[in-house]
Structures are given as C-alpha cells and as structure tokens.
Amino acid sequence: MISSGVIIGAIALLIAFGSFFITPRDVKWFAHLSRPQWLVFEPLIPFIWTAIFICGAISANIVWQNNPGSLITWLLMGLYLFVEIITIAYIPLMLRFRSLKVGETLGLVGLVSALVLAVCVIPISLLATVLLIPYLVWSPIGTLTTDELKQLNPEDA
Template sequence: MIPSWLVIGGIGFLISLLINRIPPDDLRWFFRLRRPNWLTFEFAIPFIWIFIFVCLILSASITWDTDTNLMKKIILMIFYLSLEIVILAYTRVMCAMRSLMIGTLIGGGGFLIGLGLAILVFFTNKSALYLLIPYLLWSPIGTYVTWAMIPLNRDSI
C-alpha cells in the first residue's frame, strides 16, 4: 500500500506544476516591483514556503490516517486542496492581473481558509493541527509584505 504522505505529496506536486506556470512577462513584472527597505529576508522566502508545504502535506497525511469517517476525510482533503490552490494562485493571479491588491486579497483569503481548516483539524488530530501553525504564522506576514508594497508601486494596485 502506498503511504498517504506520498499520495498527498504527489497530488500536491502535480497541482503545483499545473498552477505555477507563470509567463515570463508576468515574472519580470513581479521582479521589477519595489520592495520595502525592511524586507531583508526575501532570499529565505522560497525555503519558508518549501517548509510550509512539507508541513501541510504531513498535516493532511496525519489527518487522512487518523480519521475513519470517509466523508469527513474527503471534506478535510477538500479544505487542504483549496488551501494549496489559493496559496499557488497568489503569485499566478497577482502577476497575471498585475495587481498587488489582488495578491493581498488572495493572501488574506488563504489565511481564512487555513484558519477554518485548523479549526476543523483541531477536532481530528492535534499533531496535524500543529503542522498548520507555520502557515498560519507566515501567511499574515506574506500578506502584509504584499500590502506594504502597494504604496511603493502605485501603478500596480
């Protein structure tokens, strides 16, 4: 039998391949944006996201392996999937629309989905809940960074 973390991680990877196809013009727009002077940790952001995605995969796997009610498992996996899609849509949609405000709204929406998921997972498994904490801590920071970039890039609201 294939371990749940491998299946969930594989599905997550395939979805990221589908959503993260960002055209070069959109990436150039993103990299030309001005950032706040205090954003000295931008080099670490990809590593932070890798860690968060690993935590989300492990959390989903623990949740899947813990609960015996198939319908509850499916609902929780839909929440995990929705969260991944919103996280990945942040860069894709923000760059396509060339709008930092859209990015801020998507980031805030992702936090709300993550918070709702955490509340549901609270009743399933505490270890799975703890693995959601990195996302719940980072998401408001990433959303704030995007929001703080708006005044620096008035043409990209």
Template sequence: MITTWLVIGTAAFGGGFAFNKLFPSDYKWFMRLRRPRWLTFEKAIPFIWIFIFICGITSAAALWEAQPSTFSTWLIMASYAIVEFAILSYTPVMTRLRNVRAGVFSGAIGFILGLVLTTQVWQISSLAGWLLMPYLLWSPIGTYVTWVMVRLNPTNQ
C-alpha cells in the first residue's frame, strides 16, 4: 500500500505542479475581490484542500490495492486525474477570464465529476469511496462561497 500511495501521490503532485506551471493564475486580481463577511475561515482553506488531496490520493491507492491492474481500474485512475484537473482548473479559469461566475461553473463541474467518480469507486471499494467524501462535502461549500462572491463583485462577472 505504501508503494502504491507514493506512486499515486507523486503522479498527483507532479500533475498538479505541471498544471499550475502551464496555467498560471492572477492571484493579485483574485485577492482584490470582495468576500462575504462570514468567510472567517479563509486562512484554513489551503489546509482543507491539502487534506482533501491526501484523502483523494489515499482513495486511489485503496482502489488500486482492491483491484490492481485491470482495465476498469486504469479507467477509474484516469477519472481521478480528470477530477484533479477539474479541481485545479478553478483558479486559473476564473483568474484568466477575470470572471467569478466562471469559478462557480468550474466548481460545479468539479463536484459533478467527483460525484460520478465516487459512485464508480464505491462499487469496488467502500473505503476508497468514503475517502472521497471530504471533497464531496467541501466542494459545494467552496462553490457557494464563489457564488456569493459573484454578487459581491458585480463588475467581475
């Protein structure tokens, strides 16, 4: 399991690093946007995402251990990568377009893809399915925060 986890973790980290280099974001623009007053936990968000990615990597490793090297497992591994890139696309899509509403759509698409992945994974390993739950719980919260930001930043829609 450790070797599987390390291989999948390295692939996820490498893919995320490459994605961020290929699609840089305008964080200064993003940081100037107005946020809801109740968003008091913004400093915790990077740690929440780290936890979610660790759970996702562990989920993929558990799935691989449950059903190694089959064609369907390879397809599901590709689905994990698609969900990761959907998650990572949120900031570059929104900041490059300078459109907060694009962030809402990106977040919603990521949630839908995560939900589809979870239904497929759960059929093979309930542990792997449970490990995707933090993402399915957090994603609507992040998407809702972005949706509220659309109304707070009407010139950036």
C-alpha cells in the first residue's frame, strides 16, 4: 500500500505543475514591470515557495496520520488543497489577466485560508501548525510586494 506521505506529496507536485500554464507573452508583460529597489530576493522566490510547499505537505501528512479517513481530516485535506491551488494559481492568473490586482486578491485569499487552516490544525497537532508558519510569514510578504508593484505600475494594477 502506498503511504499517505507519498500520496500527499504526489498531489502537491501535480498541483505545482499548474505553474507551467505560463506563456512567454505573459512573462514578457511581468518582466517589464517596474520593481521596488528592495526586491533583491526575487531569484530566490521559487526556492522559498518550494520549501513552503514541502512544509505544507508534511503538515498535511501529520494531520492525516492523526486521524486518517475521518470527515474532519478529509475537510482539512480539502483546505490544504485549496490553499495550494490558490497559491499556485497566483502567477498564471495574474500574468494571464495582466492584473496585479488579481495577484493581490489571490494572495489575500490564500493567506486568509491558511490562517483558517492553521487555527483548525492547532488542536490536532502543534507540529503540523508550526509547519504552516512559513506560509503564514511569506504569503503576506508576497502580497505586500504585489501591492508595491501596483503602486509602481498603476497602469497594470
């Protein structure tokens, strides 16, 4: 039988492939946006998000292991899934619609969803909750960065 960790990891990886729905034309639009001078960590963002998603998958596996197959656990798995889908959709949808507002909105929806998830996970596992902290810290940074991009590029907001 395949372990829950492998299944959760595979699902997370499959969803991450959604970020490949980016066309060169979309990337060209984003590349021409003015960026804040303090945005020196941009090349590290894919690695940061990879680490965050790994933490999220481990967190989901811990929750699953605590009570596999229960209705609450399935609902929480759905919320983990929703948070990842919203997060992965951020770049392709923002680029496709050429709208920083779309990106900012998705960032806020992801943050609020992750906060709800963390609150729900606390009684199940403190470790699983701690593993969500990187998302809860980094997501507002991404959303604030998008807001700064909107201010520097009002025509693309």
